Amino acid sequence: MSEAQPILRLDEATIKFGGLTAVNKVSFELNRGDIFGLIGPNGAGKTTCFNLITGVYKPTSGEIYFQGQPIGGLAPNKIATRGICRTFQNIRLFSALSSVENVMIGAHLRHKVPLVGALMLSAKSVAETSALREHAMHLLELVNLADYANHRSADMSYGKQRRLEIARALATDPELILLDEPAAGMNPQEKEELLYTVRRIRDELNKTVLVIEHDMRFVMGLCERIVVLDHGEEIAQGPPDAIRNNPKVIEAYLGEPA
Ligand SMILES: Nc1ncnc2c1ncn2[C@@H]1O[C@H](COP(=O)(O)OP(=O)(O)OP(=O)(O)O)[C@@H](O)[C@H]1O
Ligand SMILES: [Mg+2]
Structure with a gap:
């Protein structure tokens, strides 16, 4: 190319x-x-x-x-x-999940870790899951949300939710x-x-x-x-x-x- x-x-x-x-x-x-x-x-x-x-x-x-x-x-x-990834005109987050979990779900598309395994920490996927979590934390830091990793997305301000959506989109790399x-x-x-x-x-x-x-x-x-x-x-x-x-x-x- x-x-x-x-x-x-x-x-x-x-x-x-x-x-x-x-x-x-x-x-x-x-x-x-x-x-x-x-x-x-x-x-x-x-x-x-x-x-x-x-x-x-x-x-x-x-x-x-x-x-x-x-x-x-x-x-x-x-x-x-x-x-190619995107965010939407209206916020689309999993409101009951934490910030870091929302970002990890975004990563799932590319990294092929079974979603249930990723969230439940099944033995098989534990290594991939910790790598995913680490990557998600890096992205949260990038959008200045590292301090909110364990906050439920629904409890965060609007501006923070929008930045979280960007981190989630970036998780697909x-x-x-x-x-x-x-x-x-x-x-x-x-x-x-x-x-x-x-x-x-x-x-x-x-x-x-x-x-x-x-x-x-x-x-x-x-x-x-x-x-x-x-x-x-x-x-x-x-x-x-x-x-x-x-x-x-x-x-x-x-x-x-x-
Ligand atoms: N699925 C659809 N069926 C019929 N019309 C549609 C569809 N999607 C978009 N449109 C129409 O296409 C035009 C452009 O819509 P679009 O949502 O792309 O505008 P926009 O530039 O994003 O506007 P805004 O700034 O309000 O978000 C509008 O007239 C809209 O009603
Ligand atoms: Mg529009």
Whole structure:
């Protein structure tokens, strides 16, 4: 594989739901190590793009390439195994389990330790389980939650739950992580911590990050490049400064809360 090959490439990716074209010929590419933003007003097609990339939906036309291979229409578990993971717009954690257990469950997808064994410490899986736990603790440290390893996720603040979801997604050891509105509902301090966390994911774990976010200050401060969707169409692409001053982007956001 050549160095220059993008890790992810959407080539005119399109999906129609009945008469609605939710994503229309969208093309962009991420290089390894990018922190890339996907923005646009409500209903623009951002989450649907994530659903295409992760195999929830099959593109009506166009193709998606991951590490040079076409993945459009592969089953979600196949795509996850290849190295793409995501978080969701709404929190999806096992609320009765502790933080570290939530992360260990995330790791299960890649590490093939039987889930029951992993949690029950059966004799057979005890070695794998302690390695899993160690890895989970490392990820909790990365998202600044090491002190909360044994807290029930339901008892933690919203901002912490969102960071826990990121740790859980990272437990699959993906190459590419997709974050759907990770800063939504966070206070300014939580956003600041999240910004720092995402940078560490790229800088220390060498992951590539694609992030959907409505908070412009957050996106502009975090991402090196941004693609903008509006009504399923790509209306702009470029570095934050160019996006901020792009008349089409300003028009698309007119009347939208910042
Ligand atoms: N399964 C589906 N069936 C029909 N329409 C859908 C489906 N999924 C998404 N849509 C429609 O596609 C459009 C894009 O939705 P999407 O959730 O991708 O928007 P978004 O950019 O993520 O918006 P938001 O910022 O509000 O999360 C919307 O009009 C939505 O109603
Ligand atoms: Mg969405």
